[in-house]
Amino acid sequence: MNSADPLIRTLDLRGQRLSKSGYQSKLPRALLDVKAALAQVEPIIDEVRYGDVNSLLKLSERFDGIRPAEIRVPKAKIEEALNELDPKLRAVIEESIRRVRIVHKAQTRGESTVRVVDGGEVEERWIPVDRVGLYVPAGRAIYPSSVVMNVLPAQLAGVKSIALASPPQKDNDGWPNDLVLATCALLGVDEIYAIGGAQAIAALALGIKNSSGAVISEPVDIVTGPGNIYVAAAKRALRGLVGIDSEAGPTEIAIVADSTAVAGEVAADLISQAEHDTIAAAILITDSPQLKDEVLRELGIRVKRTRHNQRISEALRGEQSAIVLVDDLDQALDVANAYAAEHLELLVSDPVNASKKIRNAGAVFLGRYSPVSLGDYLAGSNHVLPTGGCACHSSGLSVQTFLRGLHFINYNERAFREIATSVVAFAEAEDLPAHGEAIKARFES
Numbered sequence: 001m002n003s004a005d006p007l008i009r010t011l012d013l014r015g016q017r018l019s020k021s022g023y024q025s026k027l028p029r030a031l032l033d034v035k036a037a038l039a040q041v042e043p044i045i046d047e048v049r050y051g052d053v054n055s056l057l058k059l060s061e062r063f064d065g066i067r068p069a070e071i072r073v074p075k076a077k078i079e080e081a082l083n084e085l086d087p088k089l090r091a092v093i094e095e096s097i098r099r100v101r102i103v104h105k106a107q108t109r110g111e112s113t114v115r116v117v118d119g120g121e122v123e124e125r126w127i128p129v130d131r132v133g134l135y136v137p138a139g140r141a142i143y144p145s146s147v148v149m150n151v152l153p154a155q156l157a158g159v160k161s162i163a164l165a166s167p168p169q170k171d172n173d174g175w176p177n178d179l180v181l182a183t184c185a186l187l188g189v190d191e192i193y194a195i196g197g198a199q200a201i202a203a204l205a206l207g208i209k210n211s212s213g214a215v216i217s218e219p220v221d222i223v224t225g226p227g228n229i230y231v232a233a234a235k236r237a238l239r240g241l242v243g244i245d246s247e248a249g250p251t252e253i254a255i256v257a258d259s260t261a262v263a264g265e266v267a268a269d270l271i272s273q274a275e276h277d278t279i280a281a282a283i284l285i286t287d288s289p290q291l292k293d294e295v296l297r298e299l300g301i302r303v304k305r306t307r308h309n310q311r312i313s314e315a316l317r318g319e320q321s322a323i324v325l326v327d328d329l330d331q332a333l334d335v336a337n338a339y340a341a342e343h344l345e346l347l348v349s350d351p352v353n354a355s356k357k358i359r360n361a362g363a364v365f366l367g368r369y370s371p372v373s374l375g376d377y378l379a380g381s382n383h384v385l386p387t388g389g390c391a392c393h394s395s396g397l398s399v400q401t402f403l404r405g406l407h408f409i410n411y412n413e414r415a416f417r418e419i420a421t422s423v424v425a426f427a428e429a430e431d432l433p434a435h436g437e438a439i440k441a442r443f444e445s
Contacts, residue, residue, distance in 0.1 A: 007299050008270075008282070008316045010292065012325045013335065023338035029388065030250050030279045030320035037233035041198040045237055048202035052209045053216055059199040060168050068174035068194040071208060071216065073181065075190055081181035093144060093183055096378050100152050103380035107399035108156055119415030123408040128154075129243070131161035131218060132402060133204030135225030136180055138167045138196065140277060140311070143226075144183040145377050149384050149397060150225050151187045157402035162189055163217060165204055167196025193217065197227070198234035205242040224397055226384060245401055246394050249387040250320070252281040253372055254341035254361075256332045256354070261286075261347040263294035265368055267302050269345060270295075272373050274315035275308050281320040283339065285332045292323050333357045340391035343372040362391045416442065 011026065018026070047055050053071050061067040085093075109126040116122060134150040136143055147164070154162055164184060166176035175181065175194055184192055195203050207219040223235060224245040232247040253273035257266050270282040286292055299316065303309050315321060326332045329348060336344055340360035348354050351366040358364055362385030363375055375381045384397035420439050427435035 007296065007303065007313065009322050010325060011322045013331070014325055014327050017331065020334075020338045023335050024389070027324070027335070027339050028281065028283070028320050028322045030281055030318070034229060034233050034236060034247065037229045038237055041230050041233045042237060044198045045202040045206075045234060048199055049206050052211050052213075054211060056195055056199060056203055056208065059197075060174075060195060063197055063199070064168050064170070066168050066170045066174045068168045071193055071195065073175055073192040073194055077175055078181050078185050078190055078192065081178040082185035084178065085182040089179075090182075090186070092378075093148070093186060096145065096148050097152065097186060099378055099380035100148055100382070101156070104153050104156050104382070104399050107153070109400070109403065117415050117418070119412035120419075121410050123410065125406050125408060126403045127406050128158040128160075128402050129221040129404065130159075131163070131220045132159050133201075133220035133223045133242075134162065134164045135200055135204070135223065135227055135231065136164060136166040136176075137225070137227045137231070138169065138177055138180070139228070140308075142177045142179055144177075144179040145383065146225060147180055147183040147187065147189075149382050151184070151189055153382065153397055153399045154224075154402050155187070157399045159402050161191075161218075161220075163191045163193065163204060163220060164189055165193045165195045165200040167200070168194040191217075198230045201227075201231055201234035201238060205238045222402060224384065224401060245384060245397050246386045246390055247388075248384065250279045250281065251276045252283070252320075252342040252387055253345065254283040254285060254336055254339055254343070255345040255347055256329075256336050257284060257286045257288070257291060257345075257347040258329060258332075258349060259288040259291055260349045261288075261291055262368065263291060263298045264302070265371075266291070266295050266347060267298035269371050269373075270299065270316070270321075271302055271306060271312055272371070273343065274312040274321070275306070276315075278311055278314040279318060279320060280315045281318075281341075282316055283322060283324060283341065285324045285326060285335050285339075287326050287328050287332060289325065292325065295323065329354065330357075336361070340386075340389045342385045342387045342391065343375070345370075345372060360392045362386050362396050 056071055057067050111125045113121055113123040132154050136146045166180050168174040169177055201223055204220050204223050208217040210216055222243040226248040235244045235247050251273050274280050274282045303312050337360045342362040344361040345365045346354050355364055355366055363381055376383050382397045386394040423439045424436040
């Protein structure tokens, strides 16, 4: 590793052709200790598990600095937020909804029947879960876009019951942010709870009762949505009791760029994701030392004039961010696949051809007119994506997240008789004779 640049460090991998694990051992990552966070969230989860709505209100007061008047947001407040939404911003949000709906509607899955043999069929039906809990964070920024990204896939999957939680806000009388509420109204979601953090994940997973033990909110089957390390830790602690999308951590952008890339655009895209959090990751992978120097100059200019420059500077200087020098595009793509970024931009001469070599990424953005910011709001793709290298094994949020494939097996007597002795033989080979007896019983008069 070379000496650190004042704004972002450089990692020189030229002349090193490494394995996937070899690159992973060298590439920067945010240092997040979810295990340590687990120890902090487990008492919170227990407060929710063994408490009632008053326990949640006390937790809100402790962690968010305000106690909502009610845990569930009244419909009148949701309608008020929609009525006060600026018409121009409403049109923008509605266009985002329209585009995301188009993309995700194509993900819906129909029934299919496979004939294994004459008289023997297996049908697969995709069944939505009964109830989902969606989490929309709030903190350094407001995320009405995350409402769109979470709600639409669940609705298009056919989920009948949707509950949404978002932290209470001091400047909104303890209700979630009005933009979040208004976006929920546009999507027809009115079961909204003023709860944040680990206690929100626990409340969605375990349900909420009043002081008399009556149910206010039923437990959900799946919890989705981004959040901080404590949200991720709560998801890990409750996984198994409920399904989760992923343990989404701090946002990441990796940019593979060659000498054809525009340095100002590369710098602007790195800054755009560093804006989220001081531990957001920004990675440039390039085979052009000249582009590296130009990007450094652009960062020096652009960071200073950006509103959240202190936050961005800290993210760029952090252990999780770097400019990575490589020998050529092939090595750059290998490094990108090893890193498995949440957001991967290909700012190269032929991004479409280069994209054919990408296997690991949350979402891939091709060329200068497809920046990550487009995907965050209006590309139609989903922005709830795997982070921390999880894109090697996980996908972004989709309609599929809320569906389960069920097999329905239907054999007639003739098809059953044809295979019966084979089933018995298999059962005996595994020393499970009762399995075979269940077959033989069908031949008893």
